[in-house]
Amino acid sequence: MHPDPQIRYHFDPKRKYPYFLIRNRLLGVVRKFAPRLSGRLLDFGCGVKPYEHLFTVNEYVGVDYQGEGETWNKEKVDFIYNGRTLPFPDASFDSIFSSEVLEHVFNPAEIIPELHRVLKPGGRMLLTFPFAMPEHEEPNDYARYTSFAAVSLFQQHGFEVMDLEKTGNYVEAVTQLWIIWFQQGIEKRFQRRPKLQQFLSKWVYRMANGTALFFSKRYPGNKRLYLNNVLLLQKPAST
Known part of the structure; x- marks a missing residue:
């Protein structure tokens, strides 16, 4: 570490x-x-x-x-x-x-x-x-x-x-690109509401990344x- x-x-x-x-x-x-x-x-x-x-x-x-x-x-x-x-x-x-x-x-x-x-x-x-x-x-x-x-x-x-x-x-590549797209949209749309931006970002990223890992294990090839x-x-x- x-x-x-x-x-x-x-x-x-x-x-x-x-x-x-x-x-x-x-x-x-x-x-x-x-x-x-x-x-x-x-x-x-x-x-x-x-x-x-x-x-x-x-x-x-x-x-x-x-x-x-x-x-x-x-x-x-x-x-x-x-x-x-x-x-x-x-x-x-x-x-x-x-x-x-x-x-x-x-x-x-x-x-x-x-x-x-x-x-x-x-x-x-x-x-x-x-x-x-x-x-x-x-x-x-x-x-x-x-x-x-x-x-x-x-x-x-x-x-x-x-x-x-x-x-x-x-699976992981598509998810990563989607998250980057979402992040850029969130930053622009909610730039005057940082607490909402932080809440949405934290939970959306966590769920999207977890879902990608789940399906990646099942469809790795x-x-x-x-x-x-x-x-x-x-x-x-x-x-």
Whole structure:
């Protein structure tokens, strides 16, 4: 559990939280894959480092880009880079972690080779990025990748795919998108009645999230629409 209650509220949320489904699934999958990264780790697009406590590594280094529309401050960022060249020598890191960043990268043809460059041969990279999610952190929201597109993209830049997982399923994705739509409508319609807004939000989100979990367990198989992609990659040892 993250020690900061504000970060925990958003990234380890309860069912009354509007983004519970996507955040809950992300927390579970990062916790699952974190033991497969080791050594000196680079958190690319680290933000507030919400998942740092899940990793047991020798050193945890965060780098980020200062862009428009971002939700979080940069207090926990160790290095700010220019959006093109990472400020590290070749083969500086044993592992790279990046969560919910790829969709904000406007120049993947430049950045992915940079990630490859700073990763040691044989090093691993864990990525999460959304599939079913509205535009956010505007205007710096550039892409949604299917699992097939993401695999092809990283293979073209010299990475080997070790594992691929999709979080959520059709039920959870549709419910999460509906909750986001409801939240945006509630905020506008009842912005002058905050107590009513809070009451409606709390109970609607709690019931919708609970219902999604109930039906998701009974109909888990359809993942043609889902929440997030999770990729575990490796830089070939012979590079």
